[in-house]
Amino acid sequence: MTTFINTVFINNPLEQFEIKEFFYMGGPLLGAKFSLTNIGLYLIIVTILVLGMSYLSLNNNKVVPSRWSIVQESLFGSILNMIKSTIGGKGEAYLPFLYTIFLYVLLSNLIGLVPYSFTPSSHFVFGIGFSVAILIGVTILGFQTHALKFFGLFVPAGTPLGLVPVLVMIETISYLARALSLGLRLTANMIGGHVLLKIFSTFTWKAVIGGPILLLISIIPFAFIIAFTGLEIAIAFIQAYVFTMLTASYLNDAINLH
Amino acid sequence: MNTIARRAYSTARAAIPPTIGSTKAIGSPKDAARMTKVVNFYKGLPNGPAPAARSSGYQARYFDGKNSSMTPVFQTIAAVFVLSYTIDYHFHLKHHKNVAHH
Numbered sequence: 001m002t003t004f005i006n007t008v009f010i011n012n013p014l015e016q017f018e019i020k021e022f023f024y025m026g027g028p029l030l031g032a033k034f035s036l037t038n039i040g041l042y043l044i045i046v047t048i049l050v051l052g053m054s055y056l057s058l059n060n061n062k063v064v065p066s067r068w069s070i071v072q073e074s075l076f077g078s079i080l081n082m083i084k085s086t087i088g089g090k091g092e093a094y095l096p097f098l099y100t101i102f103l104y105v106l107l108s109n110l111i112g113l114v115p116y117s118f119t120p121s122s123h124f125v126f127g128i129g130f131s132v133a134i135l136i137g138v139t140i141l142g143f144q145t146h147a148l149k150f151f152g153l154f155v156p157a158g159t160p161l162g163l164v165p166v167l168v169m170i171e172t173i174s175y176l177a178r179a180l181s182l183g184l185r186l187t188a189n190m191i192g193g194h195v196l197l198k199i200f201s202t203f204t205w206k207a208v209i210g211g212p213i214l215l216l217i218s219i220i221p222f223a224f225i226i227a228f229t230g231l232e233i234a235i236a237f238i239q240a241y242v243f244t245m246l247t248a249s250y251l252n253d254a255i256n257l258h
Numbered sequence: 259m260n261t262i263a264r265r266a267y268s269t270a271r272a273a274i275p276p277t278i279g280s281t282k283a284i285g286s287p288k289d290a291a292r293m294t295k296v297v298n299f300y301k302g303l304p305n306g307p308a309p310a311a312r313s314s315g316y317q318a319r320y321f322d323g324k325n326s327s328m329t330p331v332f333q334t335i336a337a338v339f340v341l342s343y344t345i346d347y348h349f350h351l352k353h354h355k356n357v358a359h360h
Contacts, residue, residue: 020349038345045341049334056321056330067326114335117342 013198017122017191042120046107050100075103079244086248090255094248101130102244109190109236113229121239122190127183134247135179142254153257182246189239193232200225273299 024035057068065073079099083091105121112119120126142150154171155164200221207218275296320330 015350020345041345045338056317057326059322059326062323066321066323068321069326111338114338114342116346117338118345 013195013202016118016194016198019123038118039120039123039126042111042118043108043126046104046111046120049107049111050103054103075099082241082245083248086245087252087255091248091251094251098244098248098251101247102240105130105186105243106236106240109240110233112190112194113232113236119190119194121186122194124183124187127185127187128180129183130243131182131184132179134182134250135176138250138254141251142257145255146257150254150257153253178246178250182243182250186239186243189235193228193235197225197228197232200228 020038022036022038022041024033026033053068054072057066057072059066059069076099079102080092080095083095083098087094108121108126109119111117112122142153146152154168154175156167156171159167204218204221204225207214207221273296275293319325320327
């Protein structure tokens with residue numbers, strides 16, 4: 001029976017996303033409960049890594065950079081260039097914000113690729129939490145900069161008067177949908193990639209323990225796993241960049257009104 | 259002007275020779291005083307190649323100057339792996355030690 005289960009039973013590939021509670025402090029204080037879960041732990045690790053990397057690659061403030069400072073400078077440079085091309089000169093004030101978001105999302109994506117670890121960005125609370133906060137911030141910024149003229153964002157230029165009510169509704173919905181779509185894109189990509197890797201590795205493992213012929217054949221799915229891992233690393237970078245770029249384009253809407 | 263910029267400016271002034279309008283003015287007491295300052299400034303500068311920073315610690319070993327290497331990346335991956343395996347073992351894997359799945 002054990003052998004049968006071993007060969008046929010497949011672990012749930014979504015098991016890796018399970019939230020586990022390490023400890024919690026419950027108290028009479030308003031019924032509040034403070035707990036450390038695995039997502040919390042990994043987010044703390046990511047924060048330490050982001051801060052540590054930025055601090056350690058300072059290279060004693062020398063003008064000639066070390067390899068680590070070159071890494072930091074080129075990341076910084078590419079984010080700065082992206083901001084200049086999407087928002088323009090005014091957007092440079094938001095460089096620290098976007099740079100932090102990029103590094104944080106990137107390392108959250110990458111830390112999940114270490115075997116047995118947990119991907120913080122594969123949870124909707126991470127992606128959508130970020131995107132809702134960004135949308136609220138961007139809306140506040142828009143009203144602060146343009147006051148009531150900010151509503152001009154919902155009426156594209158040159159719209160016939162009859163179409164205005166319909167278009168305003170559509171534009172409002174599409175504006176609010178950003179709160180969901182920005183986070184959903186990141187999270188869905190992360191979940192998809194990790195589930196794929198898990199399913200592939202489960203099948204490969206079953207083939208490896210399934211007998212000499214299957215062991216030989218298992219080289220093919222094993223090669224696929226390696227290729228997919230490479231793809232996942234690329235996706236981690238791409239998604240972090242896309243997340244930052246879309247945040248920049250939402251900022252552009254608020255600052256320049258299209 | 260902040261402190262650092264002001265300091266840099268005053269240091270620069272000590273290093274710049276005085277502007278002399280006419281040849282007669284060379285050697286006037288005011289300019290002579292300033293020239294002494296300039297000469298002293300350049301005399302005071304350290305000679306030869308810059309001494310290598312004698313620092314120790316994690317940052318100096320893996321991050322600074324020519325020592326910068328990929329080692330911290332591998333160390334991070336190893337550390338995260340060990341931590342994650344420990345967590346996974348505690349919450350999940352130890353239940354499968356004797357039974358395949360339940």
